[in-house]
Amino acid sequence: MTEFSEKILLPFIINLHRIDVYEEHGGYQALRKAVKMKPENVTDEVKKSNLKGRGGGCFPTGLKWTFMPKDSIKPKYLCANGDEGEPGTFKDRQIFELNPHLFIEGCLIAAYAMGVQTIYVYIRGEYTKWINLLQKAIDDAYARNYIGKNILGTNFSAEMYIFKGAGAYICGEESSLMNSIEGDRGYPRVKPPFPAQNGLWGCPTTINNIETLSNVPLIINRGWEWYSKIGAPRHPGTLLFGISGHVNKPGVYELPTGVLLTDLIYKYAGGVSGNKKIKAVIPGGSSTMWLRGEEIESVRMDADSLKAIGTSIGTGGVIIMDEDTDVLKVLARITHFYHHESCGQCTPCREGCGWMEKILKRFLAGEGTMKDIDLLLSVANNIEGNTVCALGDAAAWPVQSVIKKFREEFEKRVRESPIEKKYVAPPHLVTD
Numbered sequence: 001m002t003e004f005s006e007k008i009l010l011p012f013i014i015n016l017h018r019i020d021v022y023e024e025h026g027g028y029q030a031l032r033k034a035v036k037m038k039p040e041n042v043t044d045e046v047k048k049s050n051l052k053g054r055g056g057g058c059f060p061t062g063l064k065w066t067f068m069p070k071d072s073i074k075p076k077y078l079c080a081n082g083d084e085g086e087p088g089t090f091k092d093r094q095i096f097e098l099n100p101h102l103f104i105e106g107c108l109i110a111a112y113a114m115g116v117q118t119i120y121v122y123i124r125g126e127y128t129k130w131i132n133l134l135q136k137a138i139d140d141a142y143a144r145n146y147i148g149k150n151i152l153g154t155n156f157s158a159e160m161y162i163f164k165g166a167g168a169y170i171c172g173e174e175s176s177l178m179n180s181i182e183g184d185r186g187y188p189r190v191k192p193p194f195p196a197q198n199g200l201w202g203c204p205t206t207i208n209n210i211e212t213l214s215n216v217p218l219i220i221n222r223g224w225e226w227y228s229k230i231g232a233p234r235h236p237g238t239l240l241f242g243i244s245g246h247v248n249k250p251g252v253y254e255l256p257t258g259v260l261l262t263d264l265i266y267k268y269a270g271g272v273s274g275n276k277k278i279k280a281v282i283p284g285g286s287s288t289m290w291l292r293g294e295e296i297e298s299v300r301m302d303a304d305s306l307k308a309i310g311t312s313i314g315t316g317g318v319i320i321m322d323e324d325t326d327v328l329k330v331l332a333r334i335t336h337f338y339h340h341e342s343c344g345q346c347t348p349c350r351e352g353c354g355w356m357e358k359i360l361k362r363f364l365a366g367e368g369t370m371k372d373i374d375l376l377l378s379v380a381n382n383i384e385g386n387t388v389c390a391l392g393d394a395a396a397w398p399v400q401s402v403i404k405k406f407r408e409e410f411e412k413r414v415r416e417s418p419i420e421k422k423y424v425a426p427p428h429l430v431t432d
């Protein structure tokens with residue numbers, strides 16, 4: 001792994017969000033280069049760079065683009081996913097604010113490569129400030145013919161629209177996102193068929209995250225070889241790590257993949273508030289499996305390294321909890337989120353998330369029993385893998401991992417409960 005300190009997605013350039021400043025620093029040169037290439041060669045360049053999706057799933061971007069049919073007579077769509085509804089994830093809005101033209105340029109190159117005529121940028125509705133900033137950038141790009149008809153004097157034309165989400169986490173899931181754009185309820189669709197075959201209005205569609213697309217101009221400008229050498233070889237590039245919780249300097253830090261988790265916490269995010277010890281870390285947004293504080297030494301922040309220790313890089317949203325944290329309380333709060341955000345389509349998720357929340361609340365009220373620990377685990381296990389989309393998994397994983405890593409916290413709670421000794425559960429709470 002190489003040492004790499006450059007900020008390529010969010011460089012420190014004053015007013016880079018302005019189109020003239022962006023152009024002064026080489027902006028839109030990658031698009032100029034791309035439209036002179038064969039579309040399949042553009043895709044090939046992205047494929048060879050080994051860029052992996054930044055929306056949570058780490059799917060290879062170039063490979064995804066090859067799924068778009070070349071000979072379809074239907075319109076083709078690109079949806080840029082900026083719903084960013086997961087707790088602990090707050091990085092895409094930095095791109096909208098600080099470097100929106102890099103993202104727009106990435107969308108246009110992707111559209112050119114896949115023969116897409118229409119780009120939708122799906123942004124969470126609460127992001128009013130960032131929606132307005134991006135709209136201004138899109139207007140400026142239209143005015144300079146980077147978007148619109150016959151872009152840069154070629155036969156390539158593409159329109160770009162912002163679509164505001166209405167505050168539903170489920171609409172970040174790619175098929176719900178398409179239903180939402182179509183004006184339907186944001187229910188996930190059963191796959192297959194996959195979006196490349198049957199996406200928006202039944203037409204070929206690709207969905208990519210905002211940060212993923214923002215990497216594309218860099219790959220085209222500087223070549224796949226350069227890009228593939230940044231950070232961890234099998235998951236290259238920089239990541240916008242959003243770090244929050246009990247650290248002195250929470251925020252978004254652009255660092256190469258494979259950076260040490262401890263460097264992220266102590267070197268960049270200023271260490272733990274009050275110099276306390278770390279009790280737990282959520283490494284990649286609220287849906288990823290937790291780590292205990294003692295486990296984080298020498299953990300590297302890339303897809304393979306985190307997979308090897310039973311968790312995942314997710315969206316790179318790192319949440320730090322200090323030694324005084326009540327992990328059950330945090331887990332109950334996260335589970336409340338998933339219960340609230342479950343769209344209700346699949347029974348295991350609709351009912352299971354509610355059951356998990358209820359059981360966790362029992363523990364918080366001092367009414368949990370030893371049997372409840374395994375009951376909770378059993379509910380989580382029955383949600384995982386049994387739903388149309390991954391929201392169910394996202395709800396189950398934190399519960400499974402906290403039981404695995406912090407079982408003693410549940411047991412302590414039960415032992416210390418005055419109710420455990422004399423309490424007789426009413427029939428509706430009897431669990432066996």
Ligand SMILES: Cc1cc2nc3c(=O)[nH]c(=O)nc-3n(C[C@H](O)[C@H](O)[C@H](O)COP(=O)(O)O)c2cc1C
Pocket residue numbers: 052053054055056057058059061064081082083084085086169170171172173174175207208209210212213389390391394
């Ligand atoms: C419940 C749920 C919410 C999601 N929210 C987002 C989101 O806000 N942004 C995002 O890019 N991907 C989100 N995803 C992942 C998308 O379905 C999809 O995999 C991603 O946008 C693909 O982009 P990528 O290949 O560039 O990573 C979510 C998935 C699920 C199951």
